[in-house]
């Protein structure tokens with residue numbers, strides 16, 4: 048073999064491996080499972096939005112809350128408030144769907160998961176992607192991901208509404224406090240998980256103090272940042288469990304509303 | 315316990331080469347680099363491999379083992395089954411010099427392009443006073459041993475060689491984040507990160523974090539925070555408005 052120097056063209060070449068990857072583990076498993084889980088969430092959400100049994104005293108299904116149209120039953124309205132009048136005849140869930148959907152769609156963790164599982168960019172580490180060109184999040188449409196923090200502000204409101212729904216689920220059919228059913232428990236757990244997921248957001252971490260360079264000058268914000276950072280390390284797990292909890296809570300309320308199951312009463 | 319392992323090692327000068335099969339002795343407690351050295355000593359005296367410390371601290375022995383970027387000296391043979399064929403190839407993203415040795419100068423060129431630490435003019439060396447909590451974040455990034463496996467695994471350049479001029483790779487975007495977070499650094503690094511060094515190419519799929527032998531949370535602690543800082547500067551109308559009204563610069567506040 049003749050000696051190569053830094054100038055030889057062959058020296059500027061990477062290893063000409065003809066295979067897409069040399070990984071021997073089941074690297075395709077994680078993206079495949081993610082694909083199935085995310086796709087079922089989308090399918091479920093689609094069905095739920097158009098399903099009209101979203102309310103059964105005292106529970107409101109999370110996918111349709113806050114219920115803001117006049118078509119919402121009295122008890123389902125958020126603080127008895129219905130800013131959208133009779134003219135709005137579509138399912139009321141559509142009014143607020145954009146917020147949680149946009150929040151999750153632009154979430155740094157969900158971005159990772161769907162870039163990998165839906166767009167295969169890359170499907171797994173050290174497995175080449177099928178695309179000829181790549182510009183990432185440098186231009187339209189993906190540059191829009193940068194508005195994530197605005198969805199975060201909106202998600203705080205949604206978190207508050209779901210917490211309110213969980214609290215009023217402690218009332219009975221006559222509106223008296225002191226009731227608790229399995230539905231109450233499910234709504235409470237779901238509200239806690241949604242709030243934790245929201246607070247563990249990377250934009251939240253940035254806003255609390257991540258954007259500062261002198262933590263020592265802002266002790267309270269720094270304290271909040273350390274706390275959010277701890278949650279943030281669990282952001283992926285919180286994204287998944289809160290996704291399942293919201294789906295379970297929503298389905299539970301709808302099944303009770305349809306009379307398919309009866310709510311288990313604790314007291 | 316000694317056994318014979320099956321190895322497939324990339325051999326060749328420059329990019330052209332092939333996988334060569336070897337059967338080689340393995341003893342208890344050995345790592346992949348030991349086996350490569352045994353091949354050199356017994357069957358392939360001209361096999362090229364770069365290494366130095368054999369302690370996971372110099373970052374020289376980066377290769378790909380069964381397709382995954384790993385340090386040869388930190389990959390224990392006991393993590394493989396005895397009948398498993400172990401494939402060792404050079405890092406894919408960089409040109410090959412010979413066998414397992416790649417030319418990593420891409421990384422040094424990128425490092426040079428990043429303006430160094432820039433303290434305020436009125437602070438002289440020796441006058442810096444920093445609280446531990448102010449430098450903690452940057453200290454995580456200082457653990458880097460410059461093995462360049464993060465840049466190697468990053469699909470932005472691994473799968474798209476043409477992106478190399480526009481993208482510094484996770485290693486150096488992390489360097490920019492480190493300086494941007496530094497309490498005494500006054501250089502403007504947000505536009506630089508986005509416009510010159512391609513932070514927007516990163517789609518936060520976290521392979522850099524997955525391969526980092528120092529377990530630095532590159533994506534969560536450097537790249538995403540840096541993306542958020544860029545949003546402050548370029549894409550958030552409220553921060554922009556605030557900086558106009560309160561006359562504070564959005565770059566180095568707080």
Ligand code: SF4
Nearest residue numbers: 468516517519520522
């Ligand atoms: S997280 Fe970003 S920088 Fe890291 S490997 Fe993925 S695309 Fe590259």
Ligand code: SF4
Nearest residue numbers: 458459461462464526
């Ligand atoms: S950040 Fe980690 S993977 Fe990247 S060069 Fe440094 S030590 Fe290696």
Ligand code: FES
Nearest residue numbers: 154155156248249
């Ligand atoms: S919600 Fe995931 S990063 Fe904001």
Ligand code: FES
Nearest residue numbers: 367368373375387
């Ligand atoms: S030889 Fe130094 S890190 Fe492996």
